[in-house]
Amino acid sequence: MLAIVALVTLPLVAALMAVVVERRGEWIALLSVIGVVIALSVLMPLVATDGPVDLVIGGWQAPLGITLRADGLALAFAGMAALVMAAVLVSARTLYGASPSEAETRGQWAFWPLALLLWGALNVAFLSRDLFNLYVALELLTVAAVALVAIEGKRESLAAALRYLMFALMGSLAYLLGAALLYAGHGTLDIGLLAARDIGDASGATGSRRASDIMAAGLMTAGLAVKTALFPFHAWLAPAHAGAPAPASAILSALVPKASFVILLRLWFEALPGLTTPALLATLGGLGAAAVFYGSVLALRQNRLKLIIAYSTVAQIGYLFLVFPLAGGDSYAQPWAAGAWTGVIFQALSHGLAKAAMFLCAGVWIIAVGNDRLSGMRGLASATPMTMSAFGIAGVALVALPPSGGFTAKYLMLTAAFASGQTIWAVVLLLGGLLSAAYLYRPLAMAFSRDDDATFAPVPRSLQVAPLLLALAAILLGLGSQAPFSLIQTGRPAAAAEGLE
Amino acid sequence: MIASATLFGLCGAALIGLGLYGFVVQAHLLRRLIAFNIIGSGIFLLFGASGARDQLASTDPVAQALIITGIVVALAATAFGVGLVLAFAKVTGQTHLPEESDARQRPLKAGLPDRSVQTIVKDPAG
Numbered sequence: 001m002l003a004i005v006a007l008v009t010l011p012l013v014a015a016l017m018a019v020v021v022e023r024r025g026e027w028i029a030l031l032s033v034i035g036v037v038i039a040l041s042v043l044m045p046l047v048a049t050d051g052p053v054d055l056v057i058g059g060w061q062a063p064l065g066i067t068l069r070a071d072g073l074a075l076a077f078a079g080m081a082a083l084v085m086a087a088v089l090v091s092a093r094t095l096y097g098a099s100p101s102e103a104e105t106r107g108q109w110a111f112w113p114l115a116l117l118l119w120g121a122l123n124v125a126f127l128s129r130d131l132f133n134l135y136v137a138l139e140l141l142t143v144a145a146v147a148l149v150a151i152e153g154k155r156e157s158l159a160a161a162l163r164y165l166m167f168a169l170m171g172s173l174a175y176l177l178g179a180a181l182l183y184a185g186h187g188t189l190d191i192g193l194l195a196a197r198d199i200g201d202a203s204g205a206t207g208s209r210r211a212s213d214i215m216a217a218g219l220m221t222a223g224l225a226v227k228t229a230l231f232p233f234h235a236w237l238a239p240a241h242a243g244a245p246a247p248a249s250a251i252l253s254a255l256v257p258k259a260s261f262v263i264l265l266r267l268w269f270e271a272l273p274g275l276t277t278p279a280l281l282a283t284l285g286g287l288g289a290a291a292v293f294y295g296s297v298l299a300l301r302q303n304r305l306k307l308i309i310a311y312s313t314v315a316q317i318g319y320l321f322l323v324f325p326l327a328g329g330d331s332y333a334q335p336w337a338a339g340a341w342t343g344v345i346f347q348a349l350s351h352g353l354a355k356a357a358m359f360l361c362a363g364v365w366i367i368a369v370g371n372d373r374l375s376g377m378r379g380l381a382s383a384t385p386m387t388m389s390a391f392g393i394a395g396v397a398l399v400a401l402p403p404s405g406g407f408t409a410k411y412l413m414l415t416a417a418f419a420s421g422q423t424i425w426a427v428v429l430l431l432g433g434l435l436s437a438a439y440l441y442r443p444l445a446m447a448f449s450r451d452d453d454a455t456f457a458p459v460p461r462s463l464q465v466a467p468l469l470l471a472l473a474a475i476l477l478g479l480g481s482q483a484p485f486s487l488i489q490t491g492r493p494a495a496a497a498e499g500l501e
Numbered sequence: 502m503i504a505s506a507t508l509f510g511l512c513g514a515a516l517i518g519l520g521l522y523g524f525v526v527q528a529h530l531l532r533r534l535i536a537f538n539i540i541g542s543g544i545f546l547l548f549g550a551s552g553a554r555d556q557l558a559s560t561d562p563v564a565q566a567l568i569i570t571g572i573v574v575a576l577a578a579t580a581f582g583v584g585l586v587l588a589f590a591k592v593t594g595q596t597h598l599p600e601e602s603d604a605r606q607r608p609l610k611a612g613l614p615d616r617s618v619q620t621i622v623k624d625p626a627g
Contacts, residue, residue, distance in 0.1 A: 064563065132567050139574045143581050150585060158589040162530060163598055165582055169537050170524065172578075176571065177517070177544050183564065184551030 004055040006039035011120035018112040023098035025112025029089045052491035062190035067129040071491030074126040084356040091466040092247035118144035125259035131189040142168040148248040160239035167236040175223030181216035191271045200274030227260035231291035234314045242306040246363025254356035276329040288321025289428040296435035305372040316351045336416035343412025350405030354397035357470035361391040368456040379451035390468040397474035405477025509550035516543030528601040530586045541575045
């Protein structure tokens with residue numbers, strides 16, 4: 001299927017082109033955006049009507065070959081990534097577009113190939129069905145992401161990049177060791193073939209085999225949790241995301257943690273559903289809840305806008321892990337599992353769009369003010385009304401007010417929490433919403449307060465359009481939730497689909 | 502007599518443990534990268550040993566293919582990491598992250614100079 005090939009190869013080829021061809025990075029990026037959007041618009045209706053599409057690379061079937069599968073989960077995330085990348089790449093032209101008269105700076109040269117490499121790796125992570133192939137995708141993603149943090153070469157950014165690299169390398173090794181143990185036990189790393197072996201079902205497994213499976217799953221989960229910045233592995237996230245230049249922060253915060261989260265979903269819902277235990281599900285949910293509170297409290301205590309947005313990512317990622325207690329394990333067969341599963345994916349999509357919009361807004365304001373300190377934000381609302389609206393609308397999606405995508409997400413998750421009798425997760429959802437309103441109030445109040453003496457550098461309108469469009473997309477996700485809803489249902493793991501009717 | 506696959510597996514496990522210890526204890530960024538590589542080698546050894554698990558005459562070629570890919574990935578990540586450490590050292594004159602406390606950087610044995618806190622490049626800006 002040509003469209004799947006295009007999703008992976010277009011960004012990768014474009015990245016190589018951007019390295020080779022000087023000063024044309026922005027145009028190459030634009031071409032690949034157009035190509036990927038065409039591929040997605042072919043694939044999405046096809047998958048929504050006919051079900052998942054497989055691509056067996058080179059005709060080599062698993063276990064020897066690698067399968068790429070475009071199912072609802074993969075396409076929903078790839079679509080969100082395409083929207084975010086399009087907005088980021090277009091608005092990065094102001095910062096990293098080559099000027100004809102001056103020599104190319106390092107940022108102008110490096111940003112385009114790195115962003116495109118990252119995009120290619122993301123799409124592989126969403127589509128691939130092979131756990132080792134996913135490892136390679138994660139490594140490519142990490143190296144590109146760390147390089148984007150360090151792109152300006154500033155003291156704090158370099159320290160943040162190195163800290164990120166150290167965390168990520170450890171995460172990769174844990175994942176790799178887990179994958180090696182799984183391969184040793186089962187002779188395959190294909191998600192479909194692993195699922196067919198019913199790993200963990202009481203029937204077949206002997207004592208040591210079962211112990212090795214649990215060990216493998218635990219190592220992979222820990223590694224992926226580090227890369228997703230789940231509490232308590234979140235320490236690297238905020239300095240890295242806040243230290244990167246605004247367009248890079250938008251990609252890092254909106255997209256990069258989602259790749260490892262999708263792999264976690266595939267691991268526990270598709271490959272190894274039989275290994276789940278109530279204790280494990282409660283632990284993952286509990287860490288998620290801790291992330292919601294701890295991230296929000298840290299966001300409340302920051303005095304720089306980008307750090308507030310970055311810590312908000314720590315909190316918002318916490319919600320995603322509520323999928324484990326709400327839809328995992330024995331609750332597969334329950335009617336609420338489908339809602340919880342869809343709600344969590346809506347949450348991830350809505351957070352991606354809103355968070356990218358917020359970081360792009362921060363980028364606009366950094367140009368206008370010169371820094372991102374909250375105290376410098378006075379009077380920004382009247383000076384940059386378009387960006388202010390974008391930030392406000394993105395805030396609506398983040399706090400999960402209706403009619404945003406975030407509201408649809410929280411509504412579905414709340415319904416599942418009450419239906420399953422797990423009221424504790426409902427408390428987390430509601431308190432988390434209040435906390436997010438609290439930490440977003442401070443920058444909003446500051447920007448709306450009057451300051452007649454404030455002077456701001458002019459910001460081109462073209463730079464302000466992209467965040468507004470992204471924020472509106474986060475709202476549209478809630479208003480027009482029917483199409484994404486049915487797409488996400490397509491090819492859902494059988495485990496979560498049983499409870500649908 | 503101990504089977505060679507078991508021996509390789511045990512060596513792999515020992516390397517992983519050794520590397521993990523180094524990664525946790527050492528604050529020097531270059532040493533941490535070396536520790537990363539030691540853990541990686543241990544995992545590859547374990548992976549390779551698992552390819553011979555069925556006592557077949559020939560080992561599992563898929564495991565070898567995965568190991569080679571893994572080595573390439575680890576090499577690229579290490580090269581990138583070294584580049585990043587060098588850039589960091591050039592800008593800050595430090596070879597460890599700012600949050601590493603003084604206690605971590607004390608020499609293991611009194612009297613020996615601790616190389617892990619030596620600054621390799623002086624910050625030109627002071």
